[in-house]
Amino acid sequence: MNQITSITDNIYWIGVNDRETELFEALWPLPKGVAYNSYLIDGEKVAIVDTVKNSYINSYLRNIKGVIGDRPIDYLIINHMEPDHSGSIKAIKNEYPNIKIVGNKKTLNFVEGFYGIKDGFHEVKDGDILDLGGRQLKFYLTPMVHWPETMMTYDQQDKVLFSGDAFGGFGNLDGGIFDDELNIEFYEDEISRYFTNIVGKYGPMVLRAISKLEEVDIQTICSAHGPIWRSNPQYIIDKYVKWSNQEAEDGVVIAYGSMYSNTEKMVEATARQLAKEGIKNIRVYNVSKTHMSYIINDVWRYKGLILASCTYNTGVFPLMDNLLRFLENKKIKNKTLGLIGSYSWSGESRDRLKDFAAQINCEPVHPIIEMKCAPTEKEFDDCAILAKKVAEGIKE
Structure with a gap:
């Protein structure tokens, strides 16, 4: 037929x-x-x-x-x-x-x-x-x-x-x-x-x-x-x-790479605080599990973007780096951006995240979090502050 x-x-x-x-x-x-x-x-x-x-x-x-x-x-x-x-x-x-x-x-x-x-x-x-x-x-x-x-x-x-x-x-x-x-x-x-x-x-x-x-x-x-x-x-x-025109909706994408869940714990805390701040569209993606195609789509859709990554072999987590390179190539712009880096003995993850912010000409909100080994109450407090400032940036 x-x-x-x-x-x-x-x-x-x-x-x-x-x-x-x-x-x-x-x-x-x-x-x-x-x-x-x-x-x-x-x-x-x-x-x-x-x-x-x-x-x-x-x-x-x-x-x-x-x-x-x-x-x-x-x-x-x-x-x-x-x-x-x-x-x-x-x-x-x-x-x-x-x-x-x-x-x-x-x-x-x-x-x-x-x-x-x-x-x-x-x-x-x-x-x-x-x-x-x-x-x-x-x-x-x-x-x-x-x-x-x-x-x-x-x-x-x-x-x-x-x-x-x-x-x-x-x-x-x-x-x-x-x-x-x-x-x-x-x-x-x-x-x-x-x-x-x-x-x-x-x-x-x-x-x-x-x-x-x-x-x-x-x-x-x-x-x-x-x-x-x-x-x-x-x-x-x-x-x-x-x-x-990259006209985005209210909401936040959190994309993270975490090998042993310590970075993930900070992501969970950040997401919870975003909800407390009244953000209803929160999309949390593990870069090791979700294909970047879907992450890119939601990054384009929502105003807020939080990137969290552990360090891997003196660099940012490879699958996070892959996402960052594609977002740079796609010329993403106009984001309320938060950054969370973690490390055990070498802290290059935060450096790559900051480089990404510079590449897309976006000033990240503060604090830029850097966590060593495992999160303490200080890091969880910083996550709450970060979430609050990202929520404020979106609402503006």
């Missing part, structure tokens, strides 16, 4: 669900899977927008032929060259040797680099229009959302925006593919985790792209991952604006 869904009279979803891959980009867990969305525009001339991961080529080709039969494809439009979307380009080119591959100059360089294809290109620039015969597609270059070649394609007749990775999300499309067919609450965490893990670093570029589209009448958003937004496309646009 072909998995084909009509979006409009002439536009079809021909994508696939991936229920097998465990780690997206070999990094990010996919407990609910992920969809690779590809679209076919069936007009006087036929165009495909993006392809799918190469492990799904056979079912993908069946989907295409389920719409157009033995007719040729005139254009393959590439909004984004990451292989989860471009992986079937070579197979499409082999099946339809006369197809024109549409992309901007940087796209076409990637096509040759990844797949060795050197001809059959149709280069477009920002604002260019491609006529499919009574149907015009307009191209908007959106570099660094989230690769240098990314662009968006707008169908001027049906007012459909093919947005590439922007406005996407993790999660399979289980039967329904449209926002009004799905329980969006079920997908919300996966949509935000997709943004914070994949796109969030490029928030300023996302805002620039959204600004470029302000005057465009967008009735439907067809992203390369996740639901198709036809009933309320403004919902996901507003979410992306909020997340790109």
